[in-house]
Amino acid sequence: MNITIELQQEDMQVKGIIKGEIDAFTAPMLRERLAEIDLKENRHVELNLTDVTYMDSTGLGVFVGFYKSVNESDVHVELTGLSSRLKRLFDITGLGDIMDIQTVSEEVKIDETV
Amino acid sequence: MPQEFKKEYKKILEQYTLRQTEHNLYEGQNFSRQLIQKNISPEEVISIHKASLEEIIPDLPANVLHSFDLLIEVMVRYGLALKEHQALIQKQQNFKMEMELASNVQQTLLKTKVPEMQGLDIGMISVPAKEMNGDYTHFLHDEKTVGIAVADVIGKGIPAALCMSMIKYGMDSLDGAETDPIMVLDVINRIVEKSVSDSMFISMFYGTYDTLKSEFTYASAGHEPPLYYCAKSSSFAELQAKGLLLGVIANVEYEQHSIILDKGDFIVMMTDGVTECRSKDGFIEPQAVMDIIESVRDQSAQEMVEFVFHRLEELQEFEQRDDFTLVIFKKV
16 A cells, blocks of 8 residues: 655656555555656656556556556657566556566666667 | 533532442443533533532632643543544445445446356356445346356446446447457447546456357457366366457457367356455465366356355455456356
8 A cells, every 4th residue: 555656857758666556545646646747848758667566457547547648649658677467467458568568577688788 | 511411420420439439430431422422522521520520529629620621621622623523424424325325226237147058057256345346247148149248447436337337238239149259349448438537447358158069259358368177187278368458549459269168167257356366475376266266166156156255255364355256157
């Protein structure tokens, strides 16, 4: 039931770090914070979920809603640091195919090639 | 405060100052219940206490009596807090009544009957975590085919239930149990995408079973994949079918697959209330759920679903976090 959300804006990019649990109690707070992101001023939003310990379908609903709104504004959003359990959730719902989702291991691979 | 209450309080106080027995204390305890019922505020009680004391003990020092005046002032805020608390309780009771009404309406409107089909044993259980069930199951059938929809509305409460009635009426408008699963999902997706608010989404699985061919044809919109149990090899497999959640975008391609059932085979359809069970030790692993199901594979489908629910209820220490829905189709 605990969540922390840090959002940093720089150079038309927003980097967010979400920690804790995203469930029916904390999802409204996350939704509010994401709604605060200015979609005209920014081109790219990265949300890091490495320290998200639990997410249920209400959490999923927040990300889908956010994805829908950024889609209309031509802003790119990516979710990074997903655990295998979280990735499975996005894959089953088909969101993994329409959203830019990266697991922890995939991020490491990208860093290695650079 | 009514006169008889003042008299009664004085009597109890007098008894207690004479003899400090458990019994006399208990009288006071009992009386406070009546005072609260009559909405007598804390500061009024202290005022009566002071007045009674003056009568019972005539030569009480003046400063002791003054101290009561201070106490009365301090208790005024407590009195306000108590009133606020009582108002909130009343509000909560009103909400509860409305919820019960909505829940009854939901159950009546959206009720579905488990059909009896030749050669197929069907079991179903759906238990909400709170009053309103966010999971929805719907059966369609004719003499030889049965269609089953299992949906999980992501979003809670009364809007979720209204969403469900959209699914029900959408399905009722189709050509019946023999409609292709892909078609069913497509129709429902379009209805939901147009009408539902941006924060409500639905995962849905739809399958039809042809009792003459023993063939189960299915498609999924972002739903938890069902399990298929093969009696011959005593093993489980996931029935995967790619497809996006309902209500996100209007044009979605769904995958459709078929499988033939042999005698003793069964299909387990569920919502994530089953797969996301947590005990104090963490998530209950899928293998554990499969083991529980397998352990009762020789029982009737209804017995199976009820056993699995109760067992998982125990493992979650009776703290159900999400709506739990389980449907089993077993070929007999």
